[in-house]
Amino acid sequence: MKRPWTLLIVAVLSAGALPAAAGTIKGKIAIARARTLADVVVYVDKAPGQFAAPKQHVVMNQKDLAFQPHVMPVVVGTTVDFLNSDQVLHNVFSPDKCVSKFNLGTWPKGEVRSYTFATVGCAPVVLCNVHPEMEGFVVILQNPFFAVTDKSGLFVIHDVPEGKYTIKAWNRKFLAVSQEVTVSKEGDATCNLTLK
Amino acid sequence: MEAGRKRYRLYFPALLLAPLLMGVVDFARAVPVFSRKYQTSCSTCHYAFPQLNAFGKAFRNNGYRYPGGDENFRKDEPVSLGSEAYKKVFPNAIWPSDLPISAPFAVQAMGEYDQSFHQPDSVTAGNFVFPSVVKVFYAGTLGESFSLFGEIALENTGDAVDTGFPFRLEWNRRPAFNVAAGSIALDPTPNDRSLIPTLFNVSGLASRNGWVLDGEQPGLELWGAGNGPGGKGGWKYMTGVVNGQGGVVGRKQDVFARLTYKINGLGEIGGTEGQASKSSAFYKDNSLTLGGFVSTGRAGADLFADREDLTTWAGTMDGWYERAILNAAVFSMDSKPNGLPEQKSLAWYAQGQYVVYPWLIGLARFESTDLDTKDGLDPQTTLIPAVAGMLRANIKLTVEYKRPMNDYAARKADEECMVAKLDFAL
Numbered sequence: 001m002k003r004p005w006t007l008l009i010v011a012v013l014s015a016g017a018l019p020a021a022a023g024t025i026k027g028k029i030a031i032a033r034a035r036t037l038a039d040v041v042v043y044v045d046k047a048p049g050q051f052a053a054p055k056q057h058v059v060m061n062q063k064d065l066a067f068q069p070h071v072m073p074v075v076v077g078t079t080v081d082f083l084n085s086d087q088v089l090h091n092v093f094s095p096d097k098c099v100s101k102f103n104l105g106t107w108p109k110g111e112v113r114s115y116t117f118a119t120v121g122c123a124p125v126v127l128c129n130v131h132p133e134m135e136g137f138v139v140i141l142q143n144p145f146f147a148v149t150d151k152s153g154l155f156v157i158h159d160v161p162e163g164k165y166t167i168k169a170w171n172r173k174f175l176a177v178s179q180e181v182t183v184s185k186e187g188d189a190t191c192n193l194t195l196k
Numbered sequence: 197m198e199a200g201r202k203r204y205r206l207y208f209p210a211l212l213l214a215p216l217l218m219g220v221v222d223f224a225r226a227v228p229v230f231s232r233k234y235q236t237s238c239s240t241c242h243y244a245f246p247q248l249n250a251f252g253k254a255f256r257n258n259g260y261r262y263p264g265g266d267e268n269f270r271k272d273e274p275v276s277l278g279s280e281a282y283k284k285v286f287p288n289a290i291w292p293s294d295l296p297i298s299a300p301f302a303v304q305a306m307g308e309y310d311q312s313f314h315q316p317d318s319v320t321a322g323n324f325v326f327p328s329v330v331k332v333f334y335a336g337t338l339g340e341s342f343s344l345f346g347e348i349a350l351e352n353t354g355d356a357v358d359t360g361f362p363f364r365l366e367w368n369r370r371p372a373f374n375v376a377a378g379s380i381a382l383d384p385t386p387n388d389r390s391l392i393p394t395l396f397n398v399s400g401l402a403s404r405n406g407w408v409l410d411g412e413q414p415g416l417e418l419w420g421a422g423n424g425p426g427g428k429g430g431w432k433y434m435t436g437v438v439n440g441q442g443g444v445v446g447r448k449q450d451v452f453a454r455l456t457y458k459i460n461g462l463g464e465i466g467g468t469e470g471q472a473s474k475s476s477a478f479y480k481d482n483s484l485t486l487g488g489f490v491s492t493g494r495a496g497a498d499l500f501a502d503r504e505d506l507t508t509w510a511g512t513m514d515g516w517y518e519r520a521i522l523n524a525a526v527f528s529m530d531s532k533p534n535g536l537p538e539q540k541s542l543a544w545y546a547q548g549q550y551v552v553y554p555w556l557i558g559l560a561r562f563e564s565t566d567l568d569t570k571d572g573l574d575p576q577t578t579l580i581p582a583v584a585g586m587l588r589a590n591i592k593l594t595v596e597y598k599r600p601m602n603d604y605a606a607r608k609a610d611e612e613c614m615v616a617k618l619d620f621a622l
Contacts, residue, residue, distance in 0.1 A: 063268075064269060065235075084468070086269075086468075089462070091476045105472065105474040106471065108469060108470070108471055130240070130251070130476060131240055132478070133235065133237045133240075
């Protein structure tokens, strides 16, 4: 008769090791008179706990004279590899103080230069001093619960633990907005935001 | 004048400013057509328009295409003039090509304020010239292996108008082998065209019947370029035949050749091999380019001058280091007019530029011109300090001061002048 109890204890302990119930936050952003609704970063502001940066570097490509993706949210401490995929020289630098105005120099096609984004709460612009029209953004966030909108303004933030959160939206041109959202045990939550 | 241009009357103060204006109606070196085609900034190709940077030269040396192929870079989808598959049908079909989807036109306009010094009271010392030059230019690629470059220019010379409409069509077989037909420029001065309005003395040095390096002439040119070892620097050659200048009586066509070799810096035809560096900027290209030029021909006789045999040579140097550029050219002209003694002219200049900010460039040029090296007179020397400000990538303001020096100063005090010029392209 001891065997069922043992199994129950193991099950309870195992449940404690699993992540809390997680859901998704879906929604759509709206911006009056915007030509596109893409490239808005929607994220959970100040989720409880500590979130380690991924060990694996993420890649921001320089291809066809553009930063791809144009906007990249990352967890603080993430290292971004800037890859030159063009048959022309590219450079990456930022004029923003929060990333110490870094300048990675110039490098050929197929090579990368890396930078670790260590200051939470800023969204430095990255530029190429060889091609002034090139512009990208790295949005440095406290946690991994974020998404980038598509052209129609839709977004989905996955694997958000149960709880009550403030959802914020960031775009380089429009004022940031926020909204309270509760992710329940049942799963999905909806959040629609209007940027001004 | 040849090259599809016609100069009308020149009046004072235009006459006074002729050395400044010469060559303004000339091939555009800043073409927003390409800026639109690739949706890229002027400074991708220009140090400060019209002066090209290293990438701009590589772009030109690739037949106005991005190094390594520009299909991925051009943002407009061209209009097909035949499927690629028609290459398999040739010669029983016309070889396929394409056209830009939008009309490849652009406009450049200039205006200026001229201030002359030491003029008689009867002469207006200050003069606004708005506009001084308006250009409509067209440029682009036609399929994989042809390119076109031309313009229609109007220059205000007081109460008269100077017109020009040079163009050239190129067959860009490969970077090392190109054939150009149309308006051919012989001018070997580095960086093609000065950052400031005043023409280089070397370019404007005229023979006794008016032959000058500046400007284009109808003709044919064979040219090519290639990278040096490790993808850095490289070589470029140009050789061709043009109609020549002067009248048509007894004229012989000019034959010319030019060769340059670039040490270090971006490859002449681009590429990224071996180009990693800790710092970069569109105006930097640590390199040294040396060049040589020779031409020979016979300027024809007309009502005002007899025929004149001419042989010229030039040596050029163009050094770029970080924010500074130092370039120089020496030009010699042997002139043998019919029935007159031989005359040798010698001109040289040295010019330094420094990028204070990417939008603010200081410049100083020293020129020496000896029209006749045997006449015992000192060469004419001139100092030209100037500032160029890029108000925007496509709006430039230059202010320059021209100061005759040495004995020449006393004789040509009336040439002391200041020119402020506003130049924009769209």
